[in-house]
Amino acid sequence: MPDPTTLYVCTTCRLAGDDPDGPRAGARLFDALFARAEGVRVEPVECLSVCKRPCTVAVASPDRWTYVYGDLDAENSARTILTGIGLYGETGDGIVPWRARPEIFRKGVVARIPPFPPKASNP
């Protein structure tokens, strides 16, 4: 059974230079991730409310912290994002050691949220 990690990609994100008649930067990033992902569920999302830091993604998984990343390059980051998600999937709690994280995750982290529900409510 594949790792149940889910990678949400904001397809609404756009950059100043986007062709108004072409797909937005977020949609292009989604396509790149969807094409390359293995063992990760890649889901398009209309908006992650990180509109000032396109492109943006979020990664979630049972019993692991959820992370939100921004400032991601639509054309050249898919492979690095998936490498970082792979490291995340190898952890028990989703917390990859700081130095092991891709630089785009270290610089682009927007927020993290603890595993839900809290452990104390799942004795």
Place this chain on the structure above:
Amino acid sequence: MPDPTTLYVCTTCRLAGDDPDGPRAGARLFDALFARAEGVRVEPVECLSVCKRPCTVAVASPDRWTYVYGDLDAENSARTILTGIGLYGETGDGIVPWRARPEIFRKGVVARIPPFPPKASNP
């Protein structure tokens, strides 16, 4: 049974004017929320990785979107935060109409993450 909504509060958040010998702004906000909350689980968290926008909280709930908010006032926002969380708890998906949201949520939204797991994997 109480609403299973969980409000995570970053207790590490600090402000420039914090007394170095006293509790940090985030810890003060946690105390204020914990003292006033009814039907909401208030959980302290060491860091939500929104360090540039203290104070910060996140709200999560089964089948609802998760929201992260920053720029919250440690001394005067607890009541408004709990009002906003109450509106969230009255929705099915966690999405409160924009105009109904407290201004501190409209201005302070950091990110939102879809309900996990994605609906399609829960047919």
